[in-house]
Amino acid sequence: MVEDLPIDIHSSKLLDWLVSRRHCNKDWQKNVLTIREKIKHAILDMPESQKIVNLLQGAYINYFHCIQIIEILRDTEKDTKNFMGFYSSQRMKDWQEIEGLYRKENVYLAEAAQTLQRLAQYEIPALKKQISKNGQAVTDAVKKFNDYGRLAEDSKKQFGKEIERMNIRGNNLRAELLELVADLPVFFEKIAEDCKSLLPARNYFESFRNYMNESPLSSSLLPTLHLFCDRGVNVTAYEWKYHQKPDRVQKPSLDLLLKADEQDTDNEEIDFGDGDDYIGDVDFGNDIQIDVVADNTGAVGEKVAHGLDALNILENSDAQKAFKLELGELLAFLTMRLEDETRVAGADILIRGSEKRPEGVAEVTEQDLKGWIQNAENILAELNNSQKVHLMKIRGCPQYVEQVVQEVSQKRDMETRYKRLQSLMTEKQEAAQDAVLRATEELKTIVDSARVLQKQLENEISKKYSGRRVNLMGGINQALAGI
Numbered sequence: 001m002v003e004d005l006p007i008d009i010h011s012s013k014l015l016d017w018l019v020s021r022r023h024c025n026k027d028w029q030k031n032v033l034t035i036r037e038k039i040k041h042a043i044l045d046m047p048e049s050q051k052i053v054n055l056l057q058g059a060y061i062n063y064f065h066c067i068q069i070i071e072i073l074r075d076t077e078k079d080t081k082n083f084m085g086f087y088s089s090q091r092m093k094d095w096q097e098i099e100g101l102y103r104k105e106n107v108y109l110a111e112a113a114q115t116l117q118r119l120a121q122y123e124i125p126a127l128k129k130q131i132s133k134n135g136q137a138v139t140d141a142v143k144k145f146n147d148y149g150r151l152a153e154d155s156k157k158q159f160g161k162e163i164e165r166m167n168i169r170g171n172n173l174r175a176e177l178l179e180l181v182a183d184l185p186v187f188f189e190k191i192a193e194d195c196k197s198l199l200p201a202r203n204y205f206e207s208f209r210n211y212m213n214e215s216p217l218s219s220s221l222l223p224t225l226h227l228f229c230d231r232g233v234n235v236t237a238y239e240w241k242y243h244q245k246p247d248r249v250q251k252p253s254l255d256l257l258l259k260a261d262e263q264d265t266d267n268e269e270i271d272f273g274d275g276d277d278y279i280g281d282v283d284f285g286n287d288i289q290i291d292v293v294a295d296n297t298g299a300v301g302e303k304v305a306h307g308l309d310a311l312n313i314l315e316n317s318d319a320q321k322a323f324k325l326e327l328g329e330l331l332a333f334l335t336m337r338l339e340d341e342t343r344v345a346g347a348d349i350l351i352r353g354s355e356k357r358p359e360g361v362a363e364v365t366e367q368d369l370k371g372w373i374q375n376a377e378n379i380l381a382e383l384n385n386s387q388k389v390h391l392m393k394i395r396g397c398p399q400y401v402e403q404v405v406q407e408v409s410q411k412r413d414m415e416t417r418y419k420r421l422q423s424l425m426t427e428k429q430e431a432a433q434d435a436v437l438r439a440t441e442e443l444k445t446i447v448d449s450a451r452v453l454q455k456q457l458e459n460e461i462s463k464k465y466s467g468r469r470v471n472l473m474g475g476i477n478q479a480l481a482g483i
Contacts (some may be wrong), residue, residue, distance in 0.1 A: 207361050
């Protein structure tokens with residue numbers, strides 16, 4: 001029978017269904033505006049009742065709330081009932097008027113249908129999306145927290161390796177680096193001592209060159225290496241550059257770097273003796289005559305080695321570069337000669353036995369060549385030692401101290417930075433968790449209200465069809481599923 005068949009209505013089309021079957025008018029919304037205005041005033045005058053507080057807390061007041069409020073007022077306002085059974089309480093009158101306006105032309109059904117549709121299509125999905133988004137934010141924050149922890153540990157290890165490689169503690173980078181620079185003279189003395197053994201090798205190179213050209217050449221061979229091997233660490237870059245000894249040497253003091261650090265004058269230019277002291281604009285008068293006297297080398301006045309020219313050959317970057325190039329050239333020559341002398345081909349043996357070599361060439365043995373090669377390789381290895389390269393750059397270019405300090409400090413500061421980012425991720429994780437909790441509670445409240453409203457609508461529509469069962473289907477059930 002028809003009475004036994006349920007009425008199935010899709011929740012997204014419920015409002016259209018009510019209008020099409022003339023349960024509600026198309027212009028129902030204009031009546032709702034009047035009702036909402038009356039509810040706004042009526043709600044300001046309510047009795048002190050925990051039931052009403054619980055009923056209205058966080059809820060959008062609809063017709064069904066009004067019915068419950070009236071039921072509560074029947075108890076709280078019972079003393080205002082007259083002998084005819086009517087209430088003299090204005091509160092009761094206001095809410096009964098609101099109930100009547102709602103029931104007129106079934107405005108309450110249209111409003112409830114629209115509310116249910118809004119909850120199913122917008123509010124519930126939006127809260128689910130918000131919970132999912134914040135849940136993902138929690139996961140991302142946890143992952144980034146772990147990633148930053150690993151990066152902080154890696155930065156700590158890199159910083160540790162760097163200061164270990166430089167043989168410093170890492171507490172005061174600039175001061176500790178300059179302390180190491182103070183040990184360079186001992187290193188230079190060792191290199192100078194080792195280079196003494198290469199002076200015969202250089203002389204052998206020169207003798208062999210003259211022998212191959214059948215006459216001495218006027219050009220000097222390996223002049224930088226010869227000068228250093230002959231004079232040691234006391235020879236200055238000034239003498240290497242100008243081929244004459246200075247009358248006076250003014251070496252730059254590294255103490256100025258420490259003073260600059262203490263006074264926080266990093267932006268000020270430090271004078272390491274590269275030029276005459278600036279004394280400002282001084283008027284010497286127009287009558288003063290200055291006679292300039294130069295010697296036959298072009299040097300004017302006293303020959304003073306200052307700034308980088310006052311450093312020794314290994315301290316000065318340009319002179320050291322020339323020294324290492326010449327050392328490499330000597331090493332290449334000695335290696336080639338050792339290969340020639342040890343080649344066992346018949347023609348080579350015949351040639352070596354028949355040629356007449358000068359004394360400076362003939363007396364050099366295979367063991368001499370091997371010893372010189374070993375010494376040259378050891379010296380180059382020590383000069384190319386990464387720690388020593390840093391220290392010699394610091395000595396040869398004081399501004400390099402700032403570069404090294406900055407690079408090492410960045411590695412140290414990265415650990416602090418990553419730990420700070422870890423703390424930020426902890427805050428983000430906690431904020432996202434709080435947002436998930438709030439949204440979950442709000443969703444539960446809305447879902448509960450939507451379920452109640454769904455049942456209320458089903459019951460009200462059922463009354464209009466002689467109690468036939470009504471099922472609101474589709475979007476509302478999907479929205480409420482799994483909650």
